[in-house]
Amino acid sequence: MKTTRPTAPSATARFVATHSVLTLDARHPYAAKSLVDAQDMHRTVMSGFRGWVDNGSRDARAQMGVLSTWSVDLKRASLVLVVQSGVPGDWSRVPRAALLDEPHTLTVDRTFRVGDTLDFRTVVHPTHSKSPAGGSADAKVRGVRVAHTRPDHVKNWFLRRLQAEGEPPAEESGLARVGATADPAALAVRMLPTVSSPAPHKGLRIIRAEIRGSLTVTDPATLVAALTRGIGHARAYSCGLILVR
Incomplete structure (x- = not known):
């Protein structure tokens, strides 16, 4: 019987994505609502990607490769939101009064x-x-x-x-x-x-x-x-x- 050996990992791999950096005024209602409501933060992130997939798609975020992270500086009243995606984001729907700086978008293209x-x-x-x-032992x-x-x-x-x-x-x-x-x-x-x-x-x-x-x-x-x-x-x-x- 022939034994199949596991394939060795490739020595290199390429990563390509779009990163958007939004610096928001944490005191503005648009940003403040996102800070106190996780669902609203999700809507803020996804607002940059309308039209790429059908409305109502359950896996829209995954299809577009959207991931995000944020941090807040309470002393400076700033909320920095970093959004990664497989398609470019459009942040024109974010109220200008809520922005401390213009949204910054860059393409990440890196080989590891x-x-x-x-x-x-x-x-x-x-x-x-x-x-x-009850500690059920049933694996199902x-x-x-x-x-x-x-x-x-x-x-x-x-x-x-x-x-x-x-x-x-x-x-x-x-x-x-x-x-x-x-x-x-x-x-x-x-x-x-x-x-x-x-x-x-x-x-x-x-x-x-x-x-x-x-x-x-x-x-x-x-x-x-x-x-x-x-x-x-x-x-x-x-x-x-x-x-x-």
Whole structure:
């Protein structure tokens, strides 16, 4: 019987995307609403991509490769929103009075190689599956998704996604890896304020954590997939985007 050996990862892979940077006045109602309502922040992000897919498409964000992240400086009253996409964004619908600067758009076109070292930052919604009450042993019974709230647990959540040289792009469980490895001691984790949404999304509550550090590329194609698709859950709510430099 002939044995099929796993294919070695390509030594290089190319990543192409559009990055839009919006600097908003956090005191303006347009930005202030997005800060207090995660669903409104989602609408703000998606407002730049009307017309690319059919109205009502359930996977519109994924089709267009839209990921985002944001940070706020309360002293300067500024909200910086970074949006990554596979198609160009149109930010003409953002009220001019809400902008502190003109939206800045750039094309990212980068080739990654095995052994490249990258500084990175990501904001994630780190969750794990918890067995339902009663401890059912039935593998078909789905567990309840629960968010990690401690930095050490968040770090372990991220470490599971690292990919040492020679490892496949996913665990046996199907968990996707990121095509890179890192020194666990050099990773910095910070818990961020939880975001939520009022009615009709009262159940929406997203625990967030920021992870910073340095990655060493082991599988360029898998890294590009992680950069393109994001990691973890709540990617529609500004989680999962990995920014590298």
